[in-house]
Amino acid sequence: MDLVNKPLVSVIIPTYRRVELLKETLINLIEQEYSSWEAIVVDDGSDSDIICITSQYTNLDERIFFYQRPNFYPKGASGSRNFGLSQAKGKYIQWLDDDDLLSVEKILKQVEVLEKSDSFKKIAISPWAYSYDLDNFKINVINNSESFYSVEEILKYFTENETFIPLHSYLMPKKLINFSGLWNVNLNLNLDAEFMLRVLMCSEEVINVSQGYCIYRSHEMPSLSSNVLKKTNSRVASLQLMNAHLNSVEKEFAPYFKWRLSRVFNSTWRDRKQRNSLERYKWFFKNFDIDFRLSYYYFLKKKIYQLVYPRIKSLKRKSN
Template sequence: MNKPLVSIIIPTFNKAKLAIETFKSIANQSYTNWECIIVDDGSVAGDYKVLHTFVKSDKRFSLHKRPINKKKGANACRNYGLSLSKGHYIQFFDSDDVMLENCLEGRVEAIEPLNLDLVIFSMGIYCKGGFKNDDTSDVMVNTWETALSAFVGKKRLPWNLQRTLYRASLIKERIIFDENLNRFQDVEFNIRLLSQLKPKFKIFSQIDCVYRRANSSNPRTKSFYKDVFQSIPIFLESIHTEIPSDILEHNRDNLKIWLFNLIGLYANKSLQKGELNTVINVAKEKLYLSNKQKIILNLLFFSKTKLKGIKGVVRLNSYLRKNYIKLNA
């Protein structure tokens, strides 16, 4: 079988120890015709030196610094890496996840004979004794229209970038990542890709890579929570443009619940009220939030940022959720 070149593009920032584990999993791939383009987003000198030392051990790896004229962030790094790539296929990956040994081989063997634009595989999640697959049957869609609907549906289609191998001719010079978006990057990119390019694809249930959740050895960045709140309005503006109105209308209540869940999960004392106001103003226009729902979101934000740890706050949040959902009926 022909062995086309696969370009693996990885942004990295201050995670040298985890990144080396990721790079080793790539070096150990059964499929050997690949290039790995690592784009550093401004790591401290010590971390960068560790990356540089590793890269010298295998000429298929190359290390680049994000150009100074590019906005800081993983999306700018991905766009720069894409511009440098030479592969027939593109594999975006993160510097804290791991490829299983047959990951690239299985994906190339899946996409080649069917002449598909992209293939999507399942991703494991580390747990005691190994890893598990959290996918459910509802992710097995087969058209771009059903995929678009699933991305904003009740259970949310989990197509992160690590799962997906793209044909380079589908995306190069046709679509790039939004460099203003620091969170929801995978979902927003894939929604635009589906809407604009209408690709042929197939989903496979086989696990061929593993995701590492945030923990003490893989901490979130200091800006994580601010990034979430700053990205919500950008994401809502994008999907309002890209997703057909009938699909949006059908899933508007799901998106309202998604918004409630995000505020409940990520509101903390590092955030200012103005950041919530920006989110709510855009959500009111795009999701048709009622005034009562706006009040509930404000109360939820106050509960999460000011009342954490106080007796009865869990019951309060449960009460807010119940009434918020009731207003969708």
């Protein structure tokens, strides 16, 4: 890479009432080996002293910019990200939540790979870790470090491994986002999956960069999400949209939607309010072989599986 003319990376960080975590994320960003970046921090309406705190970092590093989300952008992560994107000057976009962390070489290694191609339809991913404890975490290698060449390939990987790729694992050209569309402001849960499906559908290749990684943190601090019923509705509505996106280009991947809808069903059906909320989507569930009338059978089957599977697993270990 030409170290004199390094492309700018815009790091877009929506934030809401998590000042301490945000400070850690900004320090982590300042420590990146890749220096040609700008951080666009967008506050979603915090009632804390976030302006005072963030001003310390904007004064410390001129690459950090702080904004409060304008009222004409809807409240929430999607509105904040769309506003951040409107301010971005970079060739590449790094999405980063206010509690996310990146290894020091992550952006550098991904930029190096993407700069080898003239196509704006290639994106990069990195390994990632899910962490409760930053002193003890396991890095997940994606797809045996192999790249993906179609949206069907990546959906198959998600389904077979019952996993996902966190948003900040990706580095993508801004031009590709302009091509695939902005964040959907009507969703407040599973919005990452819906947004990334559109990006992946427009991509030629998802390049797996094994050097560098990102950390997806788990904690109990507030997020930009909404109440439980809205979350349930958003989870299903986002999956409906994703299915419609694929159908619009005559693509489909039923196993993925059956897996995701099964998870929604299992986690919400026993709650009466959430069950009532799901009823409006019963035909969508049924399209993927989940019939609400058979709910007792599904939970009985699940209970038997939970009882029997550990014993089968134990017997297999003994036989080996």
